[in-house]
Amino acid sequence: MHRxxxxDVTDRGISIKQQKTGAELLVPVHSELQSVLxxxxxxxxDLVLLTTYFGEMFTVDGFSQRMRDAITDASLPTSCQPHGLxxxxxxxxxEAGCSAHExxxxxxxxSLAEAERYTKEADQKRLAAAAISRLEGQTGTKAPNPNERISPNRRRRRK
Structure with a gap:
C-alpha cells in the first residue's frame, strides 16, 4: 500500500501485486473508496497515493510508524495493526455472504486455508441466521410435532 x-488506479479497479506471493490482482473499487479517491x-x-509530510514515498518502516501514530491519535488499542485491516x-x-473463492x-x-484464517471470526450469529433461513426455504423438511406422542406399543417393522 505504501508504494x-x-x-495503479484505473476505471476497472486497483492493480495490486502481492508482496509475499507475487500474485497480480485487479480489485474493483468500493463506491465509498471511489468517492475518497x-x-x-x-x-x-504526486504520483504516489500516500506520501510523507515531505511529499515522498513511504518506506515500509515509515508507513508502519505513520499507521501507529494514526492508531494512537484515534485512541484505538495498541493491538490494532495495519495488517488487521x-x-x-x-x-x-x-459476513456479506461472499464465498471463500470470492x-x-x-x-x-x-489456498482455501488462507482465506479461512481471515474469515473464521465472521459474525457467527448472522451466518447462523442466514443458514436457518435457507433451510426453512427448503421443501420436504417438516419439523416433528412435539405434542404428538408415539404409542409405546407401536413397533417398527423390520425389513
Whole structure:
C-alpha cells in the first residue's frame, strides 16, 4: 500500500501485486473508496497515493510508524495493526455472504486455508441466521410435532 501509485488506479479497479506471493490482482473499487479517491485525485500533486509530510514515498518502516501514530491519535488499542485491516476486510466479506473463492480473489490468497484464517471470526450469529433461513426455504423438511406422542406399543417393522 505504501508504494501504490495513481497509475495503479484505473476505471476497472486497483492493480495490486502481492508482496509475499507475487500474485497480480485487479480489485474493483468500493463506491465509498471511489468517492475518497475522486476527491484525492482532484487535489493530487504526486504520483504516489500516500506520501510523507515531505511529499515522498513511504518506506515500509515509515508507513508502519505513520499507521501507529494514526492508531494512537484515534485512541484505538495498541493491538490494532495495519495488517488487521486486511483481516477485517476478509471478515466483512464473509459476513456479506461472499464465498471463500470470492474472498481469495480480493485478498490474493492461493489456498482455501488462507482465506479461512481471515474469515473464521465472521459474525457467527448472522451466518447462523442466514443458514436457518435457507433451510426453512427448503421443501420436504417438516419439523416433528412435539405434542404428538408415539404409542409405546407401536413397533417398527423390520425389513
Amino acid at each position: 501504490m501509485t495513481w497509475r 475522486d476527491k484525492a485525485r482532484e487535489a493530487r500533486t 486486511r483481516k477485517a476486510a476478509g471478515r466483512r466479506l464473509a 474472498i481469495m480473489s480480493i485478498l490474493g490468497h492461493r
